[in-house]
Amino acid sequence: MPPGSTALHHPRGAHCDVLVLGAGLAGLRAAWAAKQHAPHLHVVIATPAAGPSGSSFANKNNALGMQVPSNAQAVAFVEEALSLAAPGLALRPLVEALAEDAEARLADLLDLGLAFRREATGALQRFPGCFSAAPRAVIYTGLAAAHRAFLGQVLGLGVELLPGVEAVGLNVDSGRVCGAQLRDVRGAAVQSLNAGAVIAALGGPAPLFTRRTCGPGGTGLSYGLLAQAGARLVNAPYLQFFWVHPKTLRFTNPAELDWTGAMRDAGPHFTPQLIQARRMHCPTAYGQPDAAIDASLLTQQSPNGICWATGAGGVLLPLVLAAHAGNGGALIDTRGRTTVPGLYACGECASGMHGANRLGGGMVLAALVFGARAGVEAAREALQGHASARAEAHGPCDAARSQASATPQPFLRTLRRNMQRHGLLAGIHGQGAKREAFVSRLRTWADAPSTPQRQRLLSLSALAVLGAARVVTATGGS
Ligand SMILES: Cc1cc2nc3c(=O)[nH]c(=O)nc-3n(C[C@H](O)[C@H](O)[C@H](O)COP(=O)(O)OP(=O)(O)OC[C@H]3O[C@@H](n4cnc5c(N)ncnc54)[C@H](O)[C@@H]3O)c2cc1C
Known part of the structure; x- marks a missing residue:
């Protein structure tokens, strides 16, 4: 790629082979895997911020734990994870995939030189994660340094980082996702970037709440984007x-x-x-x-x-x-594919590898395992040419083809306040007439064509978290 040029102003038009949305652990690991699998592919990461963002690289604890079951612990790990899933949905093959790849994904982090807590002997310290007494989890600290290491790895491979944009829509053609609408976060201009395969690594729904512990840079749009593209969501209320x-x-x-x-x-x-x-x-x-x-x-x-x-x-x-952090998201298979062709998901916007409750340290493991798997599979799909050819067929997009105003602050404040009031512990708290009125307003915003696109997506995301039937129906049940 020539210096100064970006995917959106590419000589070939607004097109890339693999488009990764989001630059947390899941997105960076996915881009890494895609580029490593097929070095000549044009892999782009679109993200609002260039620096450390999200819960992966900017959370308040400045540390992350990761479940790493050894071979001998794999069976117990799988059974324990599955036993926590009800009343949500977890699929055994997805949990087994976590166990299979855990050691390899830990090896990646060790190669990157992340700062793990160690015993005096130098061995990795092991801790029990939440909901478990088994000391299988490792912990690393220093998230800004971890971000530098991850970013260095992906940029070194030749992945293109496209900061300053957020996805406000997925392009769907004949039932297949073939790109995304990207809004410039400093303005309202939206451009379309077509791709052979799209990987959603958009983080979770915690930004929808007034009180939240997630790292900065999240938009809360992930469930709305996935639902609008027709992906089946599961576990969204958990x-x-x-x-x-x-x-x-x-x-x-x-x-x-x-x-x-x-x-x-x-x-x-x-x-x-x-x-x-x-x-x-x-x-x-x-x-x-x-x-x-x-x-x-x-x-x-x-x-x-x-x-x-x-x-x-x-x-x-x-x-x-x-x-x-959310336990829900697009239901994926063991290769990171959602129920919509061309669309992959990983990290906090993907689900099925845990249900309603998740072992502490299970999300970092899931983000890395399914990030890597989704990256490889998306690269394979782009390589097949079929998808790439389809995306090319859309041709270059007009610059600033449409406008998608930023969500008005009063709307976001109202949404967050109401989610805080009605969205805690879905099903336990916030029942009653006021909650129903809020849900019905969300439905109006989600349905009305006059509602700004971003506001519609936020409403869809909020409906998913509240377990409100409309999203569930639209996405094929949860
Ligand atoms: C304080 C805290 C401590 C935690 N500790 C642990 C732990 O010890 N172990 C564990 O397993 N889990 C832990 N979690 C959960 C875990 O950190 C996250 O779930 C995980 O890091 C999510 O990774 P991700 O890549 O999916 O999302 P994130 O790291 O949140 O990244 C999402 C990315 O998507 C970008 N994005 C958002 N919206 C858009 C959009 N519309 N378009 C383009 N890009 C977008 C964001 O800017 C960001 O770059 C913790 C969470 C928190 C908040």
Whole structure:
């Protein structure tokens, strides 16, 4: 590619072979795999920010844990992950894929020189992840350095980074995804970039909430984009929430909380075993007996969402629920393919390798495993030429062909406030007439052609998180 030229102003027109949307762990690993598999392909990553973004490279903890079951631990890992899935959907072959590739994906990170926590002997330290007592997870720190290492790897391979744009639509032709509409984040101009295959690595739905712990740079558009393209979404309502401090949003270690404060009106079924189970995981659970503790605590919240619990040393702590990371997304197969031809998904916008609840460290593993698999498969598809030829047939797109205004801030504020009010722990909290009114407004925005495109996508995403039937029906059930 000539210096100064970008995919959008490419001599061949607005076209590339593999288009990756998003530059978190999933997107960078996918681009890496695609380019490594087929070095002569033109692989482009479109992302709002050039620097570290998203939960992968800019989260508040500045550290990430990753499940890495050894061969001997693989069976136990698979059974444990599947046992946590209900009432959501997890498919055994996808969980087995995680176990199969875990060591190889860890080797990638070691080769990149990431800073892992180690024993005095130099061996990697192993930790139990949330919902598990088995010490299988490793932890690395220094996310900005991790970003530099990943970016160096993909740019070194010749992947093109296209920063300053966000996807506001997927191009679909005869039922096949063949590119994306990219909005300049500093303006309203939208250009179309066609591609032989498109990989959605757009992150999760936590940006839809006022209180959130996800890293900056997320748009919250992923479920809307996938649903609008016709991809089947699963597990979308199973968004993880953490109890955090209302001002700092620092998470509270559940092992240090005296959960009996939550049991004011709880009755005799709140046993010490139940409390012990709750201490084993930071995110609120779905369908597990100890979810009753969080639901009970939530009933005690003040109008501004604050609950009180007793922490270490008997100190009373204010707590609020903050959206952390989604367990839902496009249902993929073991090769990272969604239900729509030409469209792949990985990372926090893909699902089926975990259901309603996820082992701590399971998302980093999933982002890397399915990022790599989706990248290889998308490259294969682009190589087949059939898809590339189709994309070329669209020809170069006119510059600034359409406009998609940025979401008006008042709309985003209203959306986030209402999601915070009605979208916590889907099905437990926020039932009632006001929630119904909110859902029906979301439907209006999602359906009305006069609604700006970005606002429509946000509404679709919000409907998916709320488990509102319209998206479920539109995408073939969840
Ligand atoms: C504080 C915190 C701690 C966590 N700790 C762990 C942990 O220890 N272990 C674990 O397994 N998981 C953990 N998670 C979850 C995990 O970090 C994320 O789920 C994972 O990193 C998501 O990776 P991703 O690449 O899918 O998304 P992200 O890292 O969020 O990246 C998404 C990318 O997509 C871009 N994007 C968004 N919208 C658009 C658009 N419309 N067009 C183009 N690009 C777009 C974003 O700018 C970003 O570059 C944690 C999450 C948080 C918030």
